[in-house]
Amino acid sequence: MEFIRPDININFIGRRKMAYLVSAALIFLTILLLLFRGGPNYGVDFAGGIVIQVRFNHPITPHEIREALRSDVLEDSLIQEFGEKAEFEYLIRVNKTDIDLSGLSDEVKKLLDSVFGEKNVEVRRVEMVGPKVGKDLRTKALFAIFYALLFMVIYISGRFEYKWTMSIVMAASLAFGVYIISALGMSIIWLIAVALLITIGLCWFLRLEYALGALIALFHDVIITIGAFALTNREVTLPVVAALLTIVGYSLNDTIVVFDRIRENYKRYRSRNFAEVINQSINETLSRTLLTSATTLIVVVSLFILGGGVIHDFAFALLVGILVGTYSSIYVASPTLLIWRGELWKGGAGATKRRGKGH
């Protein structure tokens, strides 16, 4: 059986401007949303505070819960429905970190017990993170992101171009830049930002065209996923960071498959122009790209729908990331290769001439 016929020839490159527009709009929206909200919505892992998951054995409104929790410290706690509707589960979230948090879950339980009766309420989960631990976890997560990016950049800059000396240059410059930043005592966010700038700058000057394309696709995917989180008002927690890093891996994986084919075809069809080669390669790998996304999406959707509330946001991140990752490996990563030939914006697939420059 085949969904995609082997002789398929969709003009992806020809429609790249449309794709640029869509991607740029999504990224722009994400940035606007984040600016508007004052950054991502950090969960209890990073912001500190307390989350209590309670289950009732009868229907109840958040308002009733709020009424029951009328005490000084719990006054402005946040109450959200959680998981499946038929299970009457709620999350009670207290964002304060300046109070003693350790007795708070007990206080909540006592208040709920006294109002609704001990048999009707069950405290299923308590997550309390003190401000210090929250800060530690934030640093840890940022370091994880930093090192994942570092290793991947080194890997792809060497691997895509088969120029391992380049990747050593890359690693050395990154290490040097990072050393300077940490010596200046700047925060880890700056560390990541500077590392990214160095990476992109190096890719540009060293003409690591494939590596740059993969990087752009990767940022594209992660930023849009974060935007989807902000849009749906979901919280960024530790597992979500894990999901984001997994998306990074997946996005690269997809891009690598297409790029490998482009390089292979580039050598084979010497006479064709580059845009055409790219388009053909995307078409040739299209069946694989869609199939792999399909099987991965099947399981992730299953996890999203059936996996329960605790894993819901994690599954959501993967869902968005895989969808965006599939789109970007077709429409974003490959067309960026045209930057080097000054053809990023020029005409359709047929309008470009192959240059004599060797590869």
Add this chain to the structure above:
Amino acid sequence: MSKNLQWRGFIILFLIAVSLVYLTPSISKTLPPWWPNILPEEKIHLGLDLKGGMHLVLEVQAQKAVESHLERMVEDIKYSLRKAKIRYQELKRSGPDSIGLTLIRGEDRKAAEEMVTKVFSDLAIESGSFGKSDLEFELVLSQKAQQHIKKMAVDQAVETITNRIDQFGVAEPDIRPQGRDRILVQLPGIKDPKRAIDIIGKTALLEFKLVDEDNSLEEALRGNIPPGDEILYQITGEPGSQKKIPFLLKRRAVITGEYLTDARVQIDSQYNEPYVSLSFDSRGARLFEQITGANIKKRLAIVLDDVVNSAPVIQDRIAGGRAQITGRFTMDEARDLAIVLRAGALPAPVKIIEERTVGPSLGKDSIEKGLKSMIIGGLVVILFMAFYYRFAGILADLALLLNIMFIAAGLAFFGATLTLPGIAGIILIIGMAIDANVLIFERIREELRLGKTPRAAVDGGYSKALVTILDANITTLIAALVLFQFGTGPVKGFAVTLSLGIVASLFTALFITRVIFDYLIIERGMKKISI
């Protein structure tokens, strides 16, 4: 059959057999009696988020241990000064790491300095900020000694908490120091988190202090606390209508919980209420006898964590070293108090800075829902592959099932912990592992379209897809390894299953399906590939 193919088949069967052996303890309810003697009997560990339980991170306020060490030093210095016949006007802890000493006679200065350097080598003499005249010293505890005290405090706290939890009765607790001043406590399957927190977090510093009956309590409450005294409160009454009764006490404890040998719950025969009876060791008993003998008709307060429990009047000299703590305890409260007193006081107070509790019912739900989404998602993928690639798809499905088995066996083999994100990792791998097969099958189809023989098509398909498959998996593996390094608990579980899954999928896709293809084509002479 060719030697090469035989060998490859043997490797596969061997790995499958080993995996089954490692999985048996987790799957079967009872193992044959001979099993544990020669074969592994460890089940797959479940994380707290699946098993239910409590994860706590405590911060030891180690600075407090330094301060109480200095308080004890003050007593020792007093003794040494008296022995050396050096008279002083004031001697007390003057800061978080220092003791202030003011002498009366200038000529004692040299002798005092000599005494301090000889006997208390951890103290450095500074007359800087404190010394307005040359009679005043500041004795500062060295950084090294402070670090040592802090480290000891954490080690001792770990030991004490372990002791308490052992007596409380929790199966497989995990208690260990983390970083410089933190303690990680994991208690699987705990039913009553509040009680566990009380038992772990209570300092349980038991002190017997004499009530100062020579000075006026009213005067002290107005702010004129006599030197060497302090005001502590007794709390009585039901919660909600509690009363605080002040006591003026001598600051110095005459006896502390250090001398306890035992603490037990007993029932008062008159009121039928539980109380905790204390027994002291011989040194404590002697002290107790001495103090009670010398202070008949005075009141002796029993102080627990700076709260007065009771302050009975000493009727007579008490020999034998016994005392009791009464109060309106429930049986559980009395039992818990006895546990913490028996296990001893914490060297410094601890603060809970992270708590994650998962109730047993939620853990069970999570396992159920995780497995449900895995089975349904997996089934859809398996059907899809069989439908799309026919016979080759069934091969990929077989590889997928083996893959899941290898992940589970890997968890058992490495003694790794399965968490909820870990289950999600396996689910994700089900989708991603197919990728390697898809890459190969698509290549084989291409080769076949070019008119190659089945054998050449399979050869070409595998060799052309190899590099891409390796690359694609390495990037995900990098992400997984970084997560393993920086992740905590549940996220680590995700990293583990993801890494195991990637390695297993490389093996199943590149090795196992290849062997089957080769067998069918070379040995059975298969002419047409159903793909």
